[in-house]
Structure formats: structure tokens, C-alpha cells
Amino acid sequence: MLMQAEGNVGAMYQQMPEMVAAGIPPHWMIYFAVADCDAGAERATELGGEVKVPPTDIPLVGRFSVIQDTQGAVLSIIKLSATKSP
Secondary structure, three states: OEEEOOEEEEOOOOOOHHHHHOOOOOOOOOEEEOOOHHHHHHHHHHOOOEEEEEEEEEOOOEEEEEEEOOOOOEEEEEEEOOOOOO
């Protein structure tokens, strides 16, 4: 986790083995903080996007989802847990 006095401002993680096995190249993933991850993923679908990773809990961090917009760009949304929210 990357921290500043006010809390978490970012993170860097080693790519998971299943991602490497699936042929996903090393990459940077942008996360947008949202009030409700499930509602955000549902709204993305309503607007023509595609959910690539359904809303999933990350213990002690929050709930995230990976979505693809109608132009093909991939990004993540996240609702940080109360202890991690800015």
C-alpha cells in the first residue's frame, strides 16, 4: 500500500500466477473509488460495458470489480472498506 498522512493513496501488487497463466501481460490498472461497487458494475453493464471480474471482496481492503467500457478500455472500480476509505 502507498500511504500519505491522510491514508492509502495507492497500491502495487505482484501479478497473481493465474493472471500470468491466462496470458495477461504486466500492466498498470487504474481504480476509481465508488460508493457502491455492485451498483457501479451493474450501471456499467446497463450503459453497454462488460464486467470482466464481478464484484469481489478483498479482505481488509474493500470490494472491487474490473469493467470494460464500450470503447474497449479496461478499468477497475473499488469501494474501500471503512478502515481504508480516504
